[in-house]
Amino acid sequence: MGQKMGFYKRDKIRNYSRENERHRVVIVGAGFGGLWAIKTLTRYPVDICLIDQNNYHTFFPLLYQVAAAELEPEDIAYPVRSIVRGFPNVRFLLAKVNKIDLKAQIIETDVRTVHYDFLILAIGSVTHFFNIKGAKYVYPLKTLEQAIDIRNQILTCFEKAAYEPDEERQKSLLTFVIVGGGSTGVEFAGALAELTYGHMRRDYRNLDFGKVRVILLEAAGKLLPNLPDRLGNYARERLNRVKVEVRFNSKVSEVGPGEVKLTDGSVIRTYTTVWTAGVRGEPALNSWGLPLAPNGKVAVLNTLQIPGYPNAYVAGDLAYLEEGGRPLPMVAPVALQQGVAAGENIVRQISGKPPASFHYNDQGIMAVIGRRAAVAYLFNRFGFTGFPAWIIWLGVHLFRLIGFRNRLLVLTNWAWDYIYYERVVRLILPAKPPSEKHKEES
Amino acid sequence: MGQKMGFYKRDKIRNYSRENERHRVVIVGAGFGGLWAIKTLTRYPVDICLIDQNNYHTFFPLLYQVAAAELEPEDIAYPVRSIVRGFPNVRFLLAKVNKIDLKAQIIETDVRTVHYDFLILAIGSVTHFFNIKGAKYVYPLKTLEQAIDIRNQILTCFEKAAYEPDEERQKSLLTFVIVGGGSTGVEFAGALAELTYGHMRRDYRNLDFGKVRVILLEAAGKLLPNLPDRLGNYARERLNRVKVEVRFNSKVSEVGPGEVKLTDGSVIRTYTTVWTAGVRGEPALNSWGLPLAPNGKVAVLNTLQIPGYPNAYVAGDLAYLEEGGRPLPMVAPVALQQGVAAGENIVRQISGKPPASFHYNDQGIMAVIGRRAAVAYLFNRFGFTGFPAWIIWLGVHLFRLIGFRNRLLVLTNWAWDYIYYERVVRLILPAKPPSEKHKEES
Structure with a gap:
């Protein structure tokens, strides 16, 4: 659609604006939705104010690699002011x-x-714990800070385990539980298995690595539920091969200091439970009077407008919109396309035209499982597994990473890792006081 | 001295050890002293235990570049387990x-x-506030975490200043005070001036950069007191040229929320006071019964042994030792050479020989002042300023940085900076709650 709006229309808007005040567009959120909305709008004579609580954009699809000590935080973050x-x-x-x-x-x-003439709300989603007990003992994987927390926790567990005389406690320290078998859970499990069974082995020579366990819990009966069964089965087989225990039909009921309880009554002793099982809309929205859909998301019109507020749009994870009878997935391509669409609809409104409906152009879904293995499902038709899928994944992600320099650095880290089979990012930093999450109540 | 200990002597020790238990050497501190002691000792049949509270080595001479958002923390830190x-x-x-x-x-x-047969205490030094009031409002620059804190504080001040309606408060936010005119203070002032007057200008287009001030306070009457006057004068002139206000004979009496008071009664309004004015020995040493010299350091014999404890050595900043009537400076080369000497003396003791005296081989002192300018004073004889000194500085520091990969990354960052005149490391991360340091008491 961006291509269809030629110079003619842009000039028309420019003239319109000269006769009037410039419209003020406020964009909340510097994720994919917000940034692509800016990219669209900045060519037009509007004043844009971008609001975010961080001064950087996070490249979310690679966040799990920071948690697995595979990438440095700076590799997947980019200062907003440099972008704009x-x-x-x-x-x-x-x-x-x-x-x-x-x-x-x-x-x-x-x-x-801040006052606005037009609004694009693109604040993304927050972790959804589904009312489990003891959510405070869980490590969510949703922000850059949380990813750093997870990295520090994993490395600290190994340091503690190296000198732990109590064998049961040592085993608990070396057990890592991941909740959720979607693409983040699968990707993180693969990366974590590589870190723990591969690279850590050289750093902790006296440790019995037979005690290390990586467990992936999935509430349903298959991995990667959005993809064809074949790809989910491949992911499972691949994870088994790198010693990840995949457990289906396993729902968490409670997390406590040092343990996870499942609904079937079984208990896993661990100090590290990473949660990738669900996301939802920001709970604060409840009190702001927005029309909420299930999961705390905002039910938008198919133009991405909020019902009753034609100058307010929602883009990205926060927008609830169905296509073909199913809600659109909460993935970067949807956010990015909705950002563009919301921006274009605002331009249409300013030039006196009705906003257009949003249609998702689904180019595929991918997940990577460690070195040289991935699954990719492109154009809703072509399924790839193994090395070809990994190459596709690598190319797409490198291409999408904002900023040429970041791309270079990430490539350097990966190349190094690939050639020397060495994880280089293993600083426990910032060294916080020992995690409060698992202090045994006395 | 390392070269003189040939195979003959090493074999003698090996035989000695075969007849006896292997000696256990404990090294506390993974700084320059500790690591070079390990490098020396690891060739001999002793068991070494290295203790540190961080899992990484910090390349201290470049710490100020992290504080000035010039390098990423990972560039100057290296995991200890990778080293050993x-x-x-x-x-x-x-x-x-x-x-x-x-x-x-x-x-x-x-x-x-932990029990030891031989000890090398190389825990470095801590910040010395000289009993000023309100030390909690000061940002020390001594650890990697503190450097990250300073970076976050500077970037946050600019973000706040961008939207501050009160002009006086805006000026305070944009005033940065550095206490101490030694090499760290001079280097940090130069880097900070580059960041604030150069790179930030492009990110904050609406800000009046006439309000930005970088002030360097020195208690004495010259900069770089350890170097010949000519070099200190050059540093001052150079700092003036990049708009750093250098104030001599300025002693801080008190730091409060939003201000610094000097002993002459004058007050500077600022939210960012960085302290590079002094270091001292760890105060806890007092209660451990070590023979303390002025500044809380440990007065060692010229063999680096602690008087009365022939199997306990001190290396690096913590060791107080005079040479030519003056105490040795607390710089990386001294620490490094003392680490080697302490290691060799332990080897001598094990093989039944008396430990040898330590003599510092002074190869020079350097300080860099921003782009393409530095001072270098080599072999206690040759003074360099300007671009030649900068090239020497660059070469020496790159050469000394531990780890080939780190060296590559640092070089990449610098090359990028040099070519594109662009600071790339500007993430406020981890985004902590707004600094408690300057919350106005109400």
Whole structure:
């Protein structure tokens, strides 16, 4: 659609704007949705204010590699001001949103209050714990800080295990549980198995690696539920080969200090439970009067507008929209395309045209399982596994990483890893006081 | 001295050890002193235990570049286990030392108690605040975490200043004070000036950079007191040229929320006071019964032994030793050479020879002041300034950086910076809750 809006229409808007005040578009969230909306809008004479609580964009699809000590945080983060620097009509506000008032067209933040003519809400999703008990003992994997937390926790567990005289406690320290068999869970399990069984073995020569366990718990009966069975089966087989225990029909009921309880009554002793099982909309939205769909997401019109508020759009994970009778998945390509679409619809509205419906152009889904193995499902038709899928995955992700320099650094890290079979990112940093999560209650 | 200990002597020790138990050498601290001691000792049949509270070695001479967002933390840190991996007689213990009992030859840590036959204490130094009031409001620059803190604080000040309506408060946010005109202070001031006046200008287009101030406070009347006056004068001139205000005879009496008070009664409004003015020995040493010299350091014999404890050595910043009537400076080359000497003296003792005196081989002192400018003073004779000194500095530091890969990454960052004049490391990460240091008391 971007291509169809030629110079003619852009000039029309420019003239329109000259006669009027420039419209103020506020974009909340510097994820894929927000950034691609900016990319679309910045060519038009509007004033854009981008709000995010971090001063960097996180390349979420590779977040699990930071958690597995495979990439450094800086490899997948990029300063927002560097991204928007070239656009004179974009301002950045580092702030937390406290409240959105759709009627008054006002956003209250911890820094200042911002008024908008058009809004694109692209704040993504937060971890959904499905009411399990003891969620505070769980390590979610949703933000860069959480990924660093997980990395520190894994490395600290190995350091502690190296000098732990109590064998049972040592085994618990070396047991890592991942909850959720979607693509993040599968990818993280594969990377973690490589780290623990491969690279750590050389650093902890006196440790009995027969005690190390990586367990992937999935509530349903298959991995990668969005993909054809063949690919899920391949992922399972591949994970088994790298010694990941995959357990189906396993629901967590409670997490406590040092253990995970399942609904069937069984207990796994562990200090590290990583949660990739679900996401939902920001709970604070409840009080802002937005029309909520299941999972705390915002039910939008097929134009991505919020019902009743034609100048307010939602893009990315937060938008609930069905296509072909099924809700759209919460993946980067959807967010990115919705960001573009929301931006274009605002341009259409300004130039007096009705906003257009959004249609997702599904180019495929991928997941990587360790070295040289992946699954890819392209154009809803072609399934790949193994090395070819891995090459596709690598190419696509490198291509999508924002910033040429980041791309270079990531490539360097990977090449190094590939050639020397060496994980280089193993700093426990920042060294926080020993995790409070698992302090035994006394 | 290392060269003089040939195979003959090594064999003698080996035979000695075969008849006896292998001696256990405990090294506390993975800085330059500790690592070079290991490098020396690992060739001999002793069991080595290295203890540090971090799992990485910090390349201290470039720490200020992390604080100035010039390098990423990973560029100057290297996992200890990767360093010692090749040596089967070295074990690493990640732990905090709680107490050292020289008589019982025991070290108590938070993980376990360790016995030693020989000890090398190389724990470095800690920040010395000289009894100023409000030390908690000061940002020390002594550890990797502190450097990250400073980076986050500087970037956060710019973000806040961008939206600060109160002009006085905005000016305070944009004022950065550095206390101490030694090499760390001079180097950090130069790097900070480059960051604030150069790179930040492009990211904050609407900010009045006339309000930005970088102030370097020195208690004495010259910069770089260890070097000839000519070099100190050059540094001052160079800093003035990049708009750093250098103030001599300025002693801090008190730091409060939002301000620094000097002993002459004047007040500077700032939220960022970085302290490079002094270091001292770890205060806990007081209670461990070690013979303390001024500044909380340990007064050692010229063999680096602790008086009265012939099997206990001190190397690096913590050791107080005079040469030519002046105490040895606390710099990396001294620490490194003392680590080697302490290791060799232990070998001599094991093989029945008396330990030898330590003599510092002074190869020079250097400090860099931003792009293409530095001062270098080599072999106590040759002074260099400007670009030649910068090239010497660059070469020496790259050469000394542990780990080939780190060297590559640092070089990449620098080359990028040099060619594109672009600071790439500007993530506020981990994004902590807004600094408690300067919350105005209400």
